[in-house]
Amino acid sequence: MIYADHAATTKMSATAMAAMVKGWEVYGNPSSLHTIGQEAAVVLQQAREQIAACLDADPKEIYFTSGGSEADNQALRSAAAIGKRQGKMHIISTAFEHHAILHCLEELKAEGFSVTLLDVHENGMVTAEQVEAAIQPDTCLVSVMYANNEIGSVMPIAEIGAVCRKHNVLFHTDAVQAVGHIPVSVKNDNIDLLSLSAHKFHGPKGIGVLYAKKGVRLYTLIAGGAQERGKRAGTENIPAILGMAAALQEACDHMEENTQHCKALRDRLIAGLSQIPHSVLNGDPLHRLPSNVHFCFEGIEGESLLLLLDQKGICASSGSACTSGSLDPSHVLLAIGRPHEIAHGSLRLSLGEENTMAEVEYMLEAIPEVVSYLRNMSPVWRDLTSGKKSFLL
Numbered sequence: 001m002i003y004a005d006h007a008a009t010t011k012m013s014a015t016a017m018a019a020m021v022k023g024w025e026v027y028g029n030p031s032s033l034h035t036i037g038q039e040a041a042v043v044l045q046q047a048r049e050q051i052a053a054c055l056d057a058d059p060k061e062i063y064f065t066s067g068g069s070e071a072d073n074q075a076l077r078s079a080a081a082i083g084k085r086q087g088k089m090h091i092i093s094t095a096f097e098h099h100a101i102l103h104c105l106e107e108l109k110a111e112g113f114s115v116t117l118l119d120v121h122e123n124g125m126v127t128a129e130q131v132e133a134a135i136q137p138d139t140c141l142v143s144v145m146y147a148n149n150e151i152g153s154v155m156p157i158a159e160i161g162a163v164c165r166k167h168n169v170l171f172h173t174d175a176v177q178a179v180g181h182i183p184v185s186v187k188n189d190n191i192d193l194l195s196l197s198a199h200k201f202h203g204p205k206g207i208g209v210l211y212a213k214k215g216v217r218l219y220t221l222i223a224g225g226a227q228e229r230g231k232r233a234g235t236e237n238i239p240a241i242l243g244m245a246a247a248l249q250e251a252c253d254h255m256e257e258n259t260q261h262c263k264a265l266r267d268r269l270i271a272g273l274s275q276i277p278h279s280v281l282n283g284d285p286l287h288r289l290p291s292n293v294h295f296c297f298e299g300i301e302g303e304s305l306l307l308l309l310d311q312k313g314i315c316a317s318s319g320s321a322c323t324s325g326s327l328d329p330s331h332v333l334l335a336i337g338r339p340h341e342i343a344h345g346s347l348r349l350s351l352g353e354e355n356t357m358a359e360v361e362y363m364l365e366a367i368p369e370v371v372s373y374l375r376n377m378s379p380v381w382r383d384l385t386s387g388k389k390s391f392l393l
């Protein structure tokens with residue numbers, strides 16, 4: 001099988017697995033005062049320092065969570081709690097965030113917050129100017145994702161962060177698709193709160209980090225013991241934390257070569273798939289994750305495309321793993337203005353270091369074949385080619 005769905009999740013690296021085995025061997029509870037417990041406390045601290053260094057943060061600013069979704073929820077809840085105390089109940093975010101953000105914002109709305117969701121340009125970008133124009137005297141938080149998980153566009157995060165600093169508004173970024181793949185520095189990027197998830201960079205599932213800049217008081221989602229500076233209770237998942245730290249270190253150490261490799265594959269795929277008539281590349285061609293290829297093909301159903309590609313040994317996605325299984329078109333594609341008919345025919349290929357140019361060449365044979373096959377069976381396509389309906393692409 002060719003695995004081209006790295007934005008959904010990645011295979012654990014051998015380094016991360018070895019680190020996890022060590023984590024199971026160091027079995028003590030880091031809160032225990034005895035030697036066995038303190039051995040665990042030491043490796044926990046080392047992992048915290050390693051992760052902090054990769055993000056340009058202080059170890060005291062790293063809070064372990066159960067993954068990206070929890071970090072997103074805790075970030076929004078924290079900023080909302082701070083805002084509420086100051087009488088600031090307005091939040092700015094974007095229409096193409098991950099559901100972990102959008103659904104949490106829905107909850108906050110029901111609790112009395114007002115939310116502005118910024119429009120996304122057709123190229124999949126949100127600008128610092130848009131953010132600045134939306135800031136009000138009672139804005140307590142701006143949350144803009146670092147890179148979009150479906151269409152791969154990378155936002156001008158440092159500029160957006162600078163605007164937020166200027167107006168004294170907290171800035172959160174869901175950096176789950178960015179960390180370990182493109183350079184992220186919480187200092188250079190002017191970030192107050194950041195979410196990441198290990199399984200998107202060859203680490204284990206069920207573990208992530210919420211970075212919170214010193215002075216930003218976190219809201220406690222999970223009450224209990226005093227772990228994570230009292231902000232996230234529960235005995236630390238040492239194997240997962242060590243696996244995450246090792247995976248992040250490895251990803252950051254090899255970022256440049258991985259980027260070169262993935263970009264070459266990505267650009268070959270984009271050039272090849274652009275040859276398919278009545279298709280469009282989604283997301284900005286330049287400000288784009290090195291691994292992301294995302295197209296819409298007119299006149300086909302994304303679901304059937306995925307099933308046929310699977311039969312040909314290609315694991316791909318229509319966009320987000322969270323929306324597949326539902327018949328609604330992707331909120332991301334609707335946010336960039338793709339009409340429903342077009343949004344249904346989407347294909348995301350997200351690459352990783354393990355993919356090869358031979359696999360890309362195979363995909364470039366298989367995908368156009370499957371697209372033609374589906375189009376030839378489609379009544380919609382017949383209407384389009386007979387002129388009964390006009391092409392949108």
Ligand SMILES: *Cc1c(COP(=O)(O)O)cnc(C)c1O
Binds near residue numbers: 008174175176198199
């Ligand atoms: C995967 C993903 C998440 C969720 O992370 P989990 O660790 O699976 O909870 C959140 N945001 C983005 C952008 C993602 O890609």
